[in-house]
Amino acid sequence: MKKFKYKAQDSNGKEVTGVLEGKSPTRVVESLQGQGLTVIDVREEGFDFSKLAEINVGGVPMKDKVLFMRQFATMISAGISLNKSLDILSQQVTNPFFAKVIKDVLADVEGGSSLAGAFRKHKGVFDNVVLGLLDAAEATGNLEEVLRILADELEEKARLQAKIKSAFTYPAIIVVVMIAVIILLMVILVPVMTELYADFDAELPLVTRITIGISEAIINYWWLILAILGLIIVGTKLYIDTPRGRRAFHLFLLKIPLFGNLMTKIQLTQFTRTLALLLVSGLSIVEALRLTSESLSNVHFQNAVMEAKDEVEKGMPLAVPLSRSTFFPLLISQMIAVGEESGALDGILRKMGVLFNDEVNNIAGNLATMLEPIMLIVMGSVIGFIAMAVYSPMFGIAEVMF
DSSP, X not given: OEEEEEEEEOTTSOEEEXXXXXXXXXXXXXXXXXTXXXXXXXXXXSOOGGGGGGSOSSOOOHHHHHHHXXXXXXXXXXXOOHHHHHHHHHHXXXXXXXXXXXXXXXXXXXXXXXXXXXHHTSXXXXXXXXXXXXXXXXXXXXXXXXXXXXXXXXXXXXXXXXXXXXXXXXXXXXXXXXHHHHHHIIIIIHHHHHHHHHHXXXXXXXXXXXXXXXXXXXXXXXXXXXXXXXXXXXXXHHHHTSHHHHHHHHHHHHHSTTHHXXXXXXXXXXXXXXXXXXXXXXXXXXXXXXXXXXXXXXXXXXXXXXXXXXXXXXXXXXXXXXXXXXXXXXXXXXXXXXXXXXXXXXXXXXXXXXXXXXXXXXXXXXXXXXXXXXXXXXXXXXXXHHHHHHHHHHHHHHHHHO
């Protein structure tokens, strides 16, 4: 007798699943129908290869999250219940992992859990800012509006990430090409020229001897070089994972010419947009600052916001602690002071978010243009040094011969 998994519905429309033994799927269907069940699916028990598609590799794509939020908001505004909306969305979502998450969330919501509480069980799908907004939306009954705002915010976040990725792609390609060219010259050209010069038994210039030494080291001890590089990378990663190392590395990122300014603007954009979003949803300033701190990627900005939160909790205006921070520009604290005095803090933050976002777009768009001549000069200098080291002995040999 074979074992078959089945999915069916009882007379009340409730889904029933289980395993039943039978000679064939037809016999199993007949048996289930005899129990008054409406059969939906029957398959032989064994490894279900379709489950492989539910394995999460790389998380849920941002475009899927944006589409989910937009469709969810549309269904809620159309008067469809929360449970029914989740059920429909679980069938429409094309990402198998995300579909499974939504089904699990639906089951938890039907069991009495809140929407945000159900999503919290699936780490990495939505961050704490989104979950905090969903909590506030359910508490105020403003779920439809918050879902629309979240869709817009996630879409803008995706655009920003794409812009930043594009800005860093070109320099990375140039560096990889430069390293590849240098290695090829050292492994192919330099050894050939070394054999040629050995036949003349001539004394080579210092720069040539250094280049030949580096070439021989790469050819004969490449495994040792890779091992040392691996140890350096692992050691650096372990150091960065410590609180002290993380602070040092994040400060270094902010100090790098060109890149540091971009990193700062990204943090300011994230701070202003996220805080505005949380405040307009109805969260308290203290809770909004806590969640905003968690959304920032640089530890120094995180600490500055958390310190501000502690002082705001004691009754201090937000503008005061931010004005003392070395990481936030004076413009931020001055504009926040105006917003606090006028009672329009969320509106002021939104305007600053647009301002900083435009600056990020401008810097990211011009980064490749600014870096291109620098990278070409560096590449030309290195290749020129190797060429000089390889070909300069020829002039000495020519003088001896003629």
